[in-house]
Amino acid sequence: MKHVQIAIIGGGLAGLSAATVFEKNNINYLIIEKDELVGGKQKTSIINDYICDHGFQILLTASPDVKRLLSIKDLSPQYFSQGAKVWNNDNFYTIPNPLKNPLWIPYLLFHPILKKRDCLALLRLKLSLKGQSLGDIFSQPNQPTHSLFENLNFSKACQDLFLKPFFRGVYLENDLETSARLCLFYWKCFLEGYAIIPKNGIAAIPNQLAATLNQNNIMCNTQIIQLHKNLLTTSNDTRIKADYICCATDYSAAATLFKLPKQRFQATKTYYYETGTPVINNCYLHLDGSTGPINNLYNVTAVNKYAGPQNKTLISVSTLPTATESDDYEKNVKAHLKTMFGNAIENWNLVTHFHIPKALHYQPISYGVLNTHYNSNNIYFCGDWTIQGSIQGALYSGRKVAESLVSKLTS
Numbered sequence: 001m002k003h004v005q006i007a008i009i010g011g012g013l014a015g016l017s018a019a020t021v022f023e024k025n026n027i028n029y030l031i032i033e034k035d036e037l038v039g040g041k042q043k044t045s046i047i048n049d050y051i052c053d054h055g056f057q058i059l060l061t062a063s064p065d066v067k068r069l070l071s072i073k074d075l076s077p078q079y080f081s082q083g084a085k086v087w088n089n090d091n092f093y094t095i096p097n098p099l100k101n102p103l104w105i106p107y108l109l110f111h112p113i114l115k116k117r118d119c120l121a122l123l124r125l126k127l128s129l130k131g132q133s134l135g136d137i138f139s140q141p142n143q144p145t146h147s148l149f150e151n152l153n154f155s156k157a158c159q160d161l162f163l164k165p166f167f168r169g170v171y172l173e174n175d176l177e178t179s180a181r182l183c184l185f186y187w188k189c190f191l192e193g194y195a196i197i198p199k200n201g202i203a204a205i206p207n208q209l210a211a212t213l214n215q216n217n218i219m220c221n222t223q224i225i226q227l228h229k230n231l232l233t234t235s236n237d238t239r240i241k242a243d244y245i246c247c248a249t250d251y252s253a254a255a256t257l258f259k260l261p262k263q264r265f266q267a268t269k270t271y272y273y274e275t276g277t278p279v280i281n282n283c284y285l286h287l288d289g290s291t292g293p294i295n296n297l298y299n300v301t302a303v304n305k306y307a308g309p310q311n312k313t314l315i316s317v318s319t320l321p322t323a324t325e326s327d328d329y330e331k332n333v334k335a336h337l338k339t340m341f342g343n344a345i346e347n348w349n350l351v352t353h354f355h356i357p358k359a360l361h362y363q364p365i366s367y368g369v370l371n372t373h374y375n376s377n378n379i380y381f382c383g384d385w386t387i388q389g390s391i392q393g394a395l396y397s398g399r400k401v402a403e404s405l406v407s408k409l410t411s
């Protein structure tokens, strides 16, 4: 029987983040990951020479634990344009970020969607967030995100066409019941940094963390199927004894292993199309606030020229499906794309698609942050679901749990 000081169940960002702390402190640990590769929800596949992430994901460079744990430069960041394009049933209109590029200010004076009150609300928000730490944001009185937009006095058009579709794409949740604290956190990150994707796709993030670890301490293709006190049984029928267990799995797996209650999840489906003529020739995220099935789309190969063969265009189209979507879902997506881009889309070929039914956990204002110290069996929880469904949440939770274990072990 193998004996380790700390068994980390799950090699997603949270497990890897915890492992980097143990590695630095010379503490004996083992990551046990059920998949072939570490990375968890951050997966990338090469399909027909295109780099396709499993779902639309971006990295916000201003997130505190991203700055702390990752080298953005070594990810060869590929940048989205600041702002967005929004679909208003006849055309896409640019919502610029004049705070990063003042040349946009004259355009805002006669903007077809943003009113003076929207510009003022955006400015007030920026000024109030500037002085706030993460601690300040997360101790504000809580409210759902849709109430925050009302309270900040944004116009209906700005909410419906820009803010709501934008945050639906972030939370993967249609009603924006998600806590406004998360909205403020993301807003601060967008204002203070950039939205990027690594040149080699989103999986480059966990790969960068894993490369800093002793590879002998990572055991892939091994699922923990049972725990009894500090004894772990694996799918390979081996047993591992651990002084401490750091459970860094997704919520469903933790719920199965530890008999936790059921939770609601948010789903997403992303379609990748190869197109002949690029109908989108820019690096903006395109948002659709209409009742159609699409939430957002963008030209992957414009943002990241390394994401496909030269002179080819790859478009990513993301949707928020309900549990009851029919088999015709992709047909509906294509029909909606036709209203946006006309007959040009007849030549779009589906390269692949990813359906992720449990992409994020639902985080309404009643969502309670779980106590990460589980019980007397020396079991600790981390993972995005223990705090916040994001790269920041996963990295932070892993680091925090590992730091508290290190101080326990070294005191």
Ligand SMILES: Cc1cc2nc3c(=O)[nH]c(=O)nc-3n(C[C@H](O)[C@H](O)[C@H](O)COP(=O)(O)OP(=O)(O)OC[C@H]3O[C@@H](n4cnc5c(N)ncnc54)[C@H](O)[C@@H]3O)c2cc1C
Residues within 6 Å of the ligand: 009, 010, 011, 012, 013, 014, 015, 032, 033, 034, 035, 038, 039, 040, 041, 042, 054, 055, 056, 057, 058, 059, 060, 222, 223, 224, 225, 248, 249, 250, 253, 254, 268, 356, 358, 359, 360, 382, 383, 384, 385, 388, 389, 390, 391, 392, 393, 394
């Ligand atoms: C489609 C999509 C879009 C997203 N977009 C963004 C975005 O734009 N920006 C952002 O900040 N965040 C985004 N996120 C969220 C972010 O990717 C996640 O919050 C983060 O990757 C979660 O990391 P984690 O380590 O907590 O969990 P996971 O990535 O779920 O890792 C858990 C790991 O545990 C393993 N495991 C489970 N059970 C067992 C077991 N019994 N034994 C061994 N191993 C096990 C799993 O295989 C997995 O590798 C998105 C997520 C998705 C899915």
